[in-house]
Amino acid sequence: MxxxxxxxxxxxxxxxxxxxxxxxxxxxxxxxxxxxxxxxxxxxxxxxxxxxxxxxxxxxxxxxxxxxxxxxxxxxxxxxxxQSKGTIPNELRIGSTVSVSNYVLPHLLIHLKHKYPHVQFKLTTAPTDDLIEKLKSKDIDLAFIRKVVNPVFQSYPFWDDPISLYVYEGHPLAKTGQASIRDIRKEPLVFFECGSLDWMRLHRVFENLEQPPDIVYHVDNLETAKKLVIRKAGICFLPALSTQEEVESGKLIPVEVAETAGISLRTNLITLNGENAGFIDTLLETGAAIQGNRQIV
The missing domain is CATH 1.10.10.10 (Winged helix-like DNA-binding domain superfamily/Winged helix DNA-binding domain)
Structure with a gap:
Protein backbone atom coordinates (compact mmCIF):
# COMPACT_ATOMS: atom_id res chain seq x y z
CA MET A 1 0.00 0.00 0.00
CA GLN A 83 16.63 11.38 10.64
CA SER A 84 17.19 12.27 14.30
CA LYS A 85 20.51 13.66 15.42
CA GLY A 86 19.97 11.83 18.70
CA THR A 87 20.98 14.56 21.12
CA ILE A 88 18.98 16.02 24.02
CA PRO A 89 19.44 19.81 24.37
CA ASN A 90 19.63 21.64 27.67
CA GLU A 91 16.65 23.81 26.68
CA LEU A 92 13.56 23.11 24.62
CA ARG A 93 11.75 26.13 23.18
CA ILE A 94 8.11 25.36 22.45
CA GLY A 95 5.76 27.56 20.45
CA SER A 96 2.01 27.23 20.79
CA THR A 97 -1.28 28.82 19.83
CA VAL A 98 -3.35 30.27 22.67
CA SER A 99 -5.82 27.41 23.05
CA VAL A 100 -3.15 24.69 23.21
CA SER A 101 -1.12 26.85 25.59
CA ASN A 102 -4.11 27.28 27.90
CA TYR A 103 -5.67 23.83 27.86
CA VAL A 104 -3.06 21.24 26.82
CA LEU A 105 0.47 22.38 27.59
CA PRO A 106 0.20 22.61 31.40
CA HIS A 107 -0.13 18.83 31.49
CA LEU A 108 2.39 18.19 28.70
CA LEU A 109 5.08 20.36 30.24
CA ILE A 110 4.82 18.58 33.58
CA HIS A 111 5.06 15.21 31.81
CA LEU A 112 8.10 16.38 29.83
CA LYS A 113 9.81 17.63 32.99
CA HIS A 114 9.36 14.25 34.66
CA LYS A 115 10.93 12.49 31.69
CA TYR A 116 13.67 15.08 31.06
CA PRO A 117 14.42 16.56 34.52
CA HIS A 118 17.61 18.32 33.39
CA VAL A 119 15.97 20.16 30.47
CA GLN A 120 14.57 23.68 30.82
CA PHE A 121 11.37 24.42 28.91
CA LYS A 122 10.55 27.80 27.42
CA LEU A 123 7.04 28.48 26.08
CA THR A 124 6.12 31.10 23.50
CA THR A 125 2.42 31.73 22.81
CA ALA A 126 1.64 33.35 19.47
CA PRO A 127 -0.56 33.06 16.34
CA THR A 128 0.20 30.29 13.85
CA ASP A 129 1.87 32.53 11.26
CA ASP A 130 4.22 34.03 13.86
CA LEU A 131 5.16 30.58 15.14
CA ILE A 132 6.00 29.41 11.63
CA GLU A 133 8.37 32.32 11.17
CA LYS A 134 9.96 31.70 14.57
CA LEU A 135 10.52 28.06 13.70
CA LYS A 136 12.02 28.93 10.32
CA SER A 137 14.44 31.35 11.99
CA LYS A 138 15.16 28.75 14.74
CA ASP A 139 13.92 31.00 17.53
CA ILE A 140 11.86 28.00 18.72
CA ASP A 141 12.46 24.25 18.38
CA LEU A 142 8.93 23.00 17.71
CA ALA A 143 5.40 24.38 17.57
CA PHE A 144 1.75 23.47 17.96
CA ILE A 145 -0.14 25.16 15.12
CA ARG A 146 -3.34 25.00 13.08
CA LYS A 147 -1.84 24.39 9.65
CA VAL A 148 1.32 23.49 7.77
CA VAL A 149 2.47 25.85 5.03
CA ASN A 150 6.10 24.93 4.38
CA PRO A 151 7.59 21.64 3.13
CA VAL A 152 10.77 22.08 5.20
CA PHE A 153 8.72 21.18 8.30
CA GLN A 154 7.94 17.73 9.55
CA SER A 155 4.29 17.74 10.62
CA TYR A 156 2.39 15.36 12.91
CA PRO A 157 -1.35 15.30 13.68
CA PHE A 158 -1.40 16.00 17.41
CA TRP A 159 -4.83 16.99 18.69
CA ASP A 160 -8.33 16.50 17.34
CA ASP A 161 -10.79 18.58 19.38
CA PRO A 162 -14.48 18.10 18.46
CA ILE A 163 -16.47 21.30 17.94
CA SER A 164 -19.93 21.23 19.51
CA LEU A 165 -22.75 23.63 20.27
CA TYR A 166 -22.93 24.77 23.90
CA VAL A 167 -25.85 26.42 25.65
CA TYR A 168 -26.31 27.85 29.13
CA GLU A 169 -28.07 26.21 32.05
CA GLY A 170 -31.84 26.48 31.65
CA HIS A 171 -31.81 26.95 27.87
CA PRO A 172 -34.59 24.95 26.12
CA LEU A 173 -32.04 22.96 24.10
CA ALA A 174 -30.28 21.89 27.30
CA LYS A 175 -33.15 19.48 28.03
CA THR A 176 -33.19 17.76 24.65
CA GLY A 177 -29.41 17.68 24.15
CA GLN A 178 -29.79 17.75 20.38
CA ALA A 179 -30.92 20.10 17.62
CA SER A 180 -30.75 20.71 13.89
CA ILE A 181 -29.00 23.67 12.31
CA ARG A 182 -32.45 25.09 11.48
CA ASP A 183 -33.47 24.93 15.12
CA ILE A 184 -30.75 27.38 16.05
CA ARG A 185 -30.85 29.78 13.09
CA LYS A 186 -32.93 32.33 15.07
CA GLU A 187 -31.06 31.86 18.34
CA PRO A 188 -28.72 34.68 19.45
CA LEU A 189 -25.34 33.28 18.49
CA VAL A 190 -21.92 33.99 19.95
CA PHE A 191 -19.55 33.11 17.13
CA PHE A 192 -16.04 32.21 18.21
CA GLU A 193 -13.66 32.57 15.27
CA CYS A 194 -10.10 31.23 15.35
CA GLY A 195 -9.44 31.64 11.62
CA SER A 196 -8.41 28.04 10.96
CA LEU A 197 -9.29 25.96 7.92
CA ASP A 198 -11.16 23.56 10.20
CA TRP A 199 -13.43 26.37 11.32
CA MET A 200 -14.33 27.09 7.70
CA ARG A 201 -16.24 23.80 7.64
CA LEU A 202 -18.61 25.32 10.20
CA HIS A 203 -19.05 28.35 7.97
CA ARG A 204 -20.08 26.08 5.10
CA VAL A 205 -22.83 24.52 7.23
CA PHE A 206 -24.36 27.95 7.85
CA GLU A 207 -24.09 28.82 4.15
CA ASN A 208 -26.68 26.13 3.40
CA LEU A 209 -29.37 28.03 5.34
CA GLU A 210 -31.89 30.22 3.54
CA GLN A 211 -31.16 33.02 6.00
CA PRO A 212 -27.92 33.76 7.88
CA PRO A 213 -27.67 32.92 11.59
CA ASP A 214 -28.33 35.64 14.15
CA ILE A 215 -24.72 36.36 15.15
CA VAL A 216 -24.94 38.85 18.00
CA TYR A 217 -21.31 38.65 19.12
CA HIS A 218 -18.31 37.76 16.97
CA VAL A 219 -15.25 37.07 19.17
CA ASP A 220 -11.75 35.65 18.77
CA ASN A 221 -11.16 34.60 22.36
CA LEU A 222 -12.43 31.35 23.88
CA GLU A 223 -12.78 32.68 27.42
CA THR A 224 -14.83 35.65 26.21
CA ALA A 225 -17.09 33.35 24.20
CA LYS A 226 -17.67 31.01 27.14
CA LYS A 227 -18.47 33.83 29.56
CA LEU A 228 -20.99 35.34 27.14
CA VAL A 229 -22.81 32.01 26.94
CA ILE A 230 -22.70 31.46 30.70
CA ARG A 231 -24.23 34.92 31.15
CA LYS A 232 -27.01 33.95 28.73
CA ALA A 233 -26.01 36.37 25.97
CA GLY A 234 -26.32 33.60 23.38
CA ILE A 235 -25.22 30.10 22.44
CA CYS A 236 -21.92 29.15 20.82
CA PHE A 237 -19.98 26.48 18.92
CA LEU A 238 -16.80 25.72 20.90
CA PRO A 239 -13.98 23.13 20.93
CA ALA A 240 -14.63 20.54 23.63
CA LEU A 241 -11.29 20.83 25.41
CA SER A 242 -11.90 24.44 26.40
CA THR A 243 -15.25 23.66 28.04
CA GLN A 244 -14.41 20.73 30.33
CA GLU A 245 -14.58 22.59 33.63
CA GLU A 246 -17.77 24.45 32.72
CA VAL A 247 -19.50 21.27 31.53
CA GLU A 248 -18.54 19.42 34.71
CA SER A 249 -19.94 22.27 36.84
CA GLY A 250 -23.15 22.46 34.77
CA LYS A 251 -22.53 26.01 33.54
CA LEU A 252 -22.33 24.88 29.90
CA ILE A 253 -24.37 22.10 28.32
CA PRO A 254 -23.30 20.45 25.03
CA VAL A 255 -25.96 20.04 22.33
CA GLU A 256 -25.55 17.60 19.46
CA VAL A 257 -26.16 19.14 16.04
CA ALA A 258 -26.35 16.53 13.27
CA GLU A 259 -25.14 18.84 10.51
CA THR A 260 -21.92 19.69 12.38
CA ALA A 261 -21.04 16.17 13.53
CA GLY A 262 -17.44 15.32 12.73
CA ILE A 263 -16.21 18.92 12.62
CA SER A 264 -13.21 19.37 14.87
CA LEU A 265 -10.39 21.78 15.58
CA ARG A 266 -7.14 20.10 14.65
CA THR A 267 -3.67 20.93 15.87
CA ASN A 268 -0.41 19.78 14.29
CA LEU A 269 2.96 19.45 15.96
CA ILE A 270 5.67 20.72 13.61
CA THR A 271 9.46 20.81 13.70
CA LEU A 272 12.33 21.25 11.30
CA ASN A 273 13.04 17.92 9.61
CA GLY A 274 15.12 15.51 11.66
CA GLU A 275 15.30 17.49 14.90
CA ASN A 276 14.15 16.77 18.49
CA ALA A 277 12.94 13.25 17.78
CA GLY A 278 12.89 12.18 21.43
CA PHE A 279 10.77 15.11 22.55
CA ILE A 280 8.35 14.71 19.66
CA ASP A 281 7.89 11.02 20.36
CA THR A 282 7.07 11.80 24.00
CA LEU A 283 4.67 14.59 23.06
CA LEU A 284 2.81 12.42 20.54
CA GLU A 285 2.48 9.55 23.00
CA THR A 286 1.29 11.86 25.79
CA GLY A 287 -1.16 13.66 23.50
CA ALA A 288 -2.63 10.35 22.35
CA ALA A 289 -3.00 9.18 25.96
CA ILE A 290 -4.77 12.39 26.97
CA GLN A 291 -7.17 12.19 24.04
CA GLY A 292 -7.90 8.57 24.85
CA ASN A 293 -9.09 9.70 28.28
CA ARG A 294 -10.64 12.92 26.85
CA GLN A 295 -9.48 14.88 29.86
CA ILE A 296 -6.49 16.76 31.22
CA VAL A 297 -5.28 15.56 34.59
Missing amino acids: NIENIEAFVYINHYGSFNKAADVLYISQPTVTARIQSLERELDSKLFDRLGRQIQMTDKGKQFLPYAEQILQVYQKGKLQL
Whole structure:
Protein backbone atom coordinates (compact mmCIF):
# COMPACT_ATOMS: atom_id res chain seq x y z
CA MET A 1 0.00 0.00 0.00
CA ASN A 2 1.43 3.39 -1.04
CA ILE A 3 1.97 5.75 1.89
CA GLU A 4 1.38 8.76 -0.42
CA ASN A 5 -2.13 7.48 -1.18
CA ILE A 6 -2.90 7.21 2.52
CA GLU A 7 -1.45 10.69 3.08
CA ALA A 8 -3.72 12.14 0.38
CA PHE A 9 -6.75 10.45 1.96
CA VAL A 10 -5.98 11.81 5.44
CA TYR A 11 -5.29 15.33 4.15
CA ILE A 12 -8.51 15.47 2.09
CA ASN A 13 -10.49 14.61 5.20
CA HIS A 14 -8.54 17.15 7.25
CA TYR A 15 -8.89 20.07 4.82
CA GLY A 16 -12.31 19.20 3.37
CA SER A 17 -11.40 19.29 -0.33
CA PHE A 18 -9.18 17.74 -2.98
CA ASN A 19 -7.89 21.16 -4.06
CA LYS A 20 -6.79 22.25 -0.58
CA ALA A 21 -5.11 18.90 0.08
CA ALA A 22 -3.22 19.32 -3.20
CA ASP A 23 -2.05 22.81 -2.18
CA VAL A 24 -0.78 21.63 1.20
CA LEU A 25 0.95 18.56 -0.29
CA TYR A 26 2.47 20.68 -3.09
CA ILE A 27 1.05 18.46 -5.84
CA SER A 28 -1.64 18.93 -8.48
CA GLN A 29 -5.33 18.24 -7.89
CA PRO A 30 -5.36 15.49 -10.58
CA THR A 31 -2.49 13.80 -8.73
CA VAL A 32 -4.52 13.80 -5.50
CA THR A 33 -7.49 12.35 -7.40
CA ALA A 34 -5.29 9.65 -8.90
CA ARG A 35 -3.93 8.71 -5.47
CA ILE A 36 -7.44 8.35 -4.04
CA GLN A 37 -8.53 6.27 -7.01
CA SER A 38 -5.50 4.02 -6.52
CA LEU A 39 -6.28 3.64 -2.81
CA GLU A 40 -9.92 2.85 -3.57
CA ARG A 41 -8.80 0.10 -5.96
CA GLU A 42 -6.49 -1.36 -3.32
CA LEU A 43 -9.24 -1.32 -0.70
CA ASP A 44 -11.98 -2.26 -3.16
CA SER A 45 -14.10 0.42 -1.53
CA LYS A 46 -15.31 3.91 -2.43
CA LEU A 47 -13.95 6.46 0.04
CA PHE A 48 -15.61 9.72 -1.05
CA ASP A 49 -18.92 10.78 -2.64
CA ARG A 50 -19.14 14.00 -4.65
CA LEU A 51 -22.18 16.19 -3.90
CA GLY A 52 -21.93 19.01 -6.44
CA ARG A 53 -18.81 20.94 -5.48
CA GLN A 54 -18.67 19.33 -2.07
CA ILE A 55 -17.32 15.94 -1.05
CA GLN A 56 -18.51 13.62 1.65
CA MET A 57 -16.69 10.65 3.12
CA THR A 58 -18.49 7.35 2.68
CA ASP A 59 -19.18 4.94 5.52
CA LYS A 60 -16.30 2.79 4.27
CA GLY A 61 -14.05 5.85 4.31
CA LYS A 62 -15.04 6.66 7.89
CA GLN A 63 -14.24 3.08 8.91
CA PHE A 64 -10.79 3.27 7.31
CA LEU A 65 -9.89 6.79 8.50
CA PRO A 66 -8.59 5.98 12.03
CA TYR A 67 -6.38 3.24 10.60
CA ALA A 68 -5.06 5.54 7.88
CA GLU A 69 -4.23 8.22 10.45
CA GLN A 70 -2.44 5.67 12.60
CA ILE A 71 -0.45 4.32 9.64
CA LEU A 72 0.61 7.84 8.63
CA GLN A 73 1.61 8.79 12.16
CA VAL A 74 3.66 5.61 12.68
CA TYR A 75 5.42 6.19 9.35
CA GLN A 76 6.22 9.81 10.24
CA LYS A 77 7.52 8.80 13.68
CA GLY A 78 9.74 6.14 12.13
CA LYS A 79 11.06 8.60 9.56
CA LEU A 80 11.84 11.09 12.31
CA GLN A 81 13.77 8.48 14.29
CA LEU A 82 15.95 7.70 11.27
CA GLN A 83 16.63 11.38 10.64
CA SER A 84 17.19 12.27 14.30
CA LYS A 85 20.51 13.66 15.42
CA GLY A 86 19.97 11.83 18.70
CA THR A 87 20.98 14.56 21.12
CA ILE A 88 18.98 16.02 24.02
CA PRO A 89 19.44 19.81 24.37
CA ASN A 90 19.63 21.64 27.67
CA GLU A 91 16.65 23.81 26.68
CA LEU A 92 13.56 23.11 24.62
CA ARG A 93 11.75 26.13 23.18
CA ILE A 94 8.11 25.36 22.45
CA GLY A 95 5.76 27.56 20.45
CA SER A 96 2.01 27.23 20.79
CA THR A 97 -1.28 28.82 19.83
CA VAL A 98 -3.35 30.27 22.67
CA SER A 99 -5.82 27.41 23.05
CA VAL A 100 -3.15 24.69 23.21
CA SER A 101 -1.12 26.85 25.59
CA ASN A 102 -4.11 27.28 27.90
CA TYR A 103 -5.67 23.83 27.86
CA VAL A 104 -3.06 21.24 26.82
CA LEU A 105 0.47 22.38 27.59
CA PRO A 106 0.20 22.61 31.40
CA HIS A 107 -0.13 18.83 31.49
CA LEU A 108 2.39 18.19 28.70
CA LEU A 109 5.08 20.36 30.24
CA ILE A 110 4.82 18.58 33.58
CA HIS A 111 5.06 15.21 31.81
CA LEU A 112 8.10 16.38 29.83
CA LYS A 113 9.81 17.63 32.99
CA HIS A 114 9.36 14.25 34.66
CA LYS A 115 10.93 12.49 31.69
CA TYR A 116 13.67 15.08 31.06
CA PRO A 117 14.42 16.56 34.52
CA HIS A 118 17.61 18.32 33.39
CA VAL A 119 15.97 20.16 30.47
CA GLN A 120 14.57 23.68 30.82
CA PHE A 121 11.37 24.42 28.91
CA LYS A 122 10.55 27.80 27.42
CA LEU A 123 7.04 28.48 26.08
CA THR A 124 6.12 31.10 23.50
CA THR A 125 2.42 31.73 22.81
CA ALA A 126 1.64 33.35 19.47
CA PRO A 127 -0.56 33.06 16.34
CA THR A 128 0.20 30.29 13.85
CA ASP A 129 1.87 32.53 11.26
CA ASP A 130 4.22 34.03 13.86
CA LEU A 131 5.16 30.58 15.14
CA ILE A 132 6.00 29.41 11.63
CA GLU A 133 8.37 32.32 11.17
CA LYS A 134 9.96 31.70 14.57
CA LEU A 135 10.52 28.06 13.70
CA LYS A 136 12.02 28.93 10.32
CA SER A 137 14.44 31.35 11.99
CA LYS A 138 15.16 28.75 14.74
CA ASP A 139 13.92 31.00 17.53
CA ILE A 140 11.86 28.00 18.72
CA ASP A 141 12.46 24.25 18.38
CA LEU A 142 8.93 23.00 17.71
CA ALA A 143 5.40 24.38 17.57
CA PHE A 144 1.75 23.47 17.96
CA ILE A 145 -0.14 25.16 15.12
CA ARG A 146 -3.34 25.00 13.08
CA LYS A 147 -1.84 24.39 9.65
CA VAL A 148 1.32 23.49 7.77
CA VAL A 149 2.47 25.85 5.03
CA ASN A 150 6.10 24.93 4.38
CA PRO A 151 7.59 21.64 3.13
CA VAL A 152 10.77 22.08 5.20
CA PHE A 153 8.72 21.18 8.30
CA GLN A 154 7.94 17.73 9.55
CA SER A 155 4.29 17.74 10.62
CA TYR A 156 2.39 15.36 12.91
CA PRO A 157 -1.35 15.30 13.68
CA PHE A 158 -1.40 16.00 17.41
CA TRP A 159 -4.83 16.99 18.69
CA ASP A 160 -8.33 16.50 17.34
CA ASP A 161 -10.79 18.58 19.38
CA PRO A 162 -14.48 18.10 18.46
CA ILE A 163 -16.47 21.30 17.94
CA SER A 164 -19.93 21.23 19.51
CA LEU A 165 -22.75 23.63 20.27
CA TYR A 166 -22.93 24.77 23.90
CA VAL A 167 -25.85 26.42 25.65
CA TYR A 168 -26.31 27.85 29.13
CA GLU A 169 -28.07 26.21 32.05
CA GLY A 170 -31.84 26.48 31.65
CA HIS A 171 -31.81 26.95 27.87
CA PRO A 172 -34.59 24.95 26.12
CA LEU A 173 -32.04 22.96 24.10
CA ALA A 174 -30.28 21.89 27.30
CA LYS A 175 -33.15 19.48 28.03
CA THR A 176 -33.19 17.76 24.65
CA GLY A 177 -29.41 17.68 24.15
CA GLN A 178 -29.79 17.75 20.38
CA ALA A 179 -30.92 20.10 17.62
CA SER A 180 -30.75 20.71 13.89
CA ILE A 181 -29.00 23.67 12.31
CA ARG A 182 -32.45 25.09 11.48
CA ASP A 183 -33.47 24.93 15.12
CA ILE A 184 -30.75 27.38 16.05
CA ARG A 185 -30.85 29.78 13.09
CA LYS A 186 -32.93 32.33 15.07
CA GLU A 187 -31.06 31.86 18.34
CA PRO A 188 -28.72 34.68 19.45
CA LEU A 189 -25.34 33.28 18.49
CA VAL A 190 -21.92 33.99 19.95
CA PHE A 191 -19.55 33.11 17.13
CA PHE A 192 -16.04 32.21 18.21
CA GLU A 193 -13.66 32.57 15.27
CA CYS A 194 -10.10 31.23 15.35
CA GLY A 195 -9.44 31.64 11.62
CA SER A 196 -8.41 28.04 10.96
CA LEU A 197 -9.29 25.96 7.92
CA ASP A 198 -11.16 23.56 10.20
CA TRP A 199 -13.43 26.37 11.32
CA MET A 200 -14.33 27.09 7.70
CA ARG A 201 -16.24 23.80 7.64
CA LEU A 202 -18.61 25.32 10.20
CA HIS A 203 -19.05 28.35 7.97
CA ARG A 204 -20.08 26.08 5.10
CA VAL A 205 -22.83 24.52 7.23
CA PHE A 206 -24.36 27.95 7.85
CA GLU A 207 -24.09 28.82 4.15
CA ASN A 208 -26.68 26.13 3.40
CA LEU A 209 -29.37 28.03 5.34
CA GLU A 210 -31.89 30.22 3.54
CA GLN A 211 -31.16 33.02 6.00
CA PRO A 212 -27.92 33.76 7.88
CA PRO A 213 -27.67 32.92 11.59
CA ASP A 214 -28.33 35.64 14.15
CA ILE A 215 -24.72 36.36 15.15
CA VAL A 216 -24.94 38.85 18.00
CA TYR A 217 -21.31 38.65 19.12
CA HIS A 218 -18.31 37.76 16.97
CA VAL A 219 -15.25 37.07 19.17
CA ASP A 220 -11.75 35.65 18.77
CA ASN A 221 -11.16 34.60 22.36
CA LEU A 222 -12.43 31.35 23.88
CA GLU A 223 -12.78 32.68 27.42
CA THR A 224 -14.83 35.65 26.21
CA ALA A 225 -17.09 33.35 24.20
CA LYS A 226 -17.67 31.01 27.14
CA LYS A 227 -18.47 33.83 29.56
CA LEU A 228 -20.99 35.34 27.14
CA VAL A 229 -22.81 32.01 26.94
CA ILE A 230 -22.70 31.46 30.70
CA ARG A 231 -24.23 34.92 31.15
CA LYS A 232 -27.01 33.95 28.73
CA ALA A 233 -26.01 36.37 25.97
CA GLY A 234 -26.32 33.60 23.38
CA ILE A 235 -25.22 30.10 22.44
CA CYS A 236 -21.92 29.15 20.82
CA PHE A 237 -19.98 26.48 18.92
CA LEU A 238 -16.80 25.72 20.90
CA PRO A 239 -13.98 23.13 20.93
CA ALA A 240 -14.63 20.54 23.63
CA LEU A 241 -11.29 20.83 25.41
CA SER A 242 -11.90 24.44 26.40
CA THR A 243 -15.25 23.66 28.04
CA GLN A 244 -14.41 20.73 30.33
CA GLU A 245 -14.58 22.59 33.63
CA GLU A 246 -17.77 24.45 32.72
CA VAL A 247 -19.50 21.27 31.53
CA GLU A 248 -18.54 19.42 34.71
CA SER A 249 -19.94 22.27 36.84
CA GLY A 250 -23.15 22.46 34.77
CA LYS A 251 -22.53 26.01 33.54
CA LEU A 252 -22.33 24.88 29.90
CA ILE A 253 -24.37 22.10 28.32
CA PRO A 254 -23.30 20.45 25.03
CA VAL A 255 -25.96 20.04 22.33
CA GLU A 256 -25.55 17.60 19.46
CA VAL A 257 -26.16 19.14 16.04
CA ALA A 258 -26.35 16.53 13.27
CA GLU A 259 -25.14 18.84 10.51
CA THR A 260 -21.92 19.69 12.38
CA ALA A 261 -21.04 16.17 13.53
CA GLY A 262 -17.44 15.32 12.73
CA ILE A 263 -16.21 18.92 12.62
CA SER A 264 -13.21 19.37 14.87
CA LEU A 265 -10.39 21.78 15.58
CA ARG A 266 -7.14 20.10 14.65
CA THR A 267 -3.67 20.93 15.87
CA ASN A 268 -0.41 19.78 14.29
CA LEU A 269 2.96 19.45 15.96
CA ILE A 270 5.67 20.72 13.61
CA THR A 271 9.46 20.81 13.70
CA LEU A 272 12.33 21.25 11.30
CA ASN A 273 13.04 17.92 9.61
CA GLY A 274 15.12 15.51 11.66
CA GLU A 275 15.30 17.49 14.90
CA ASN A 276 14.15 16.77 18.49
CA ALA A 277 12.94 13.25 17.78
CA GLY A 278 12.89 12.18 21.43
CA PHE A 279 10.77 15.11 22.55
CA ILE A 280 8.35 14.71 19.66
CA ASP A 281 7.89 11.02 20.36
CA THR A 282 7.07 11.80 24.00
CA LEU A 283 4.67 14.59 23.06
CA LEU A 284 2.81 12.42 20.54
CA GLU A 285 2.48 9.55 23.00
CA THR A 286 1.29 11.86 25.79
CA GLY A 287 -1.16 13.66 23.50
CA ALA A 288 -2.63 10.35 22.35
CA ALA A 289 -3.00 9.18 25.96
CA ILE A 290 -4.77 12.39 26.97
CA GLN A 291 -7.17 12.19 24.04
CA GLY A 292 -7.90 8.57 24.85
CA ASN A 293 -9.09 9.70 28.28
CA ARG A 294 -10.64 12.92 26.85
CA GLN A 295 -9.48 14.88 29.86
CA ILE A 296 -6.49 16.76 31.22
CA VAL A 297 -5.28 15.56 34.59
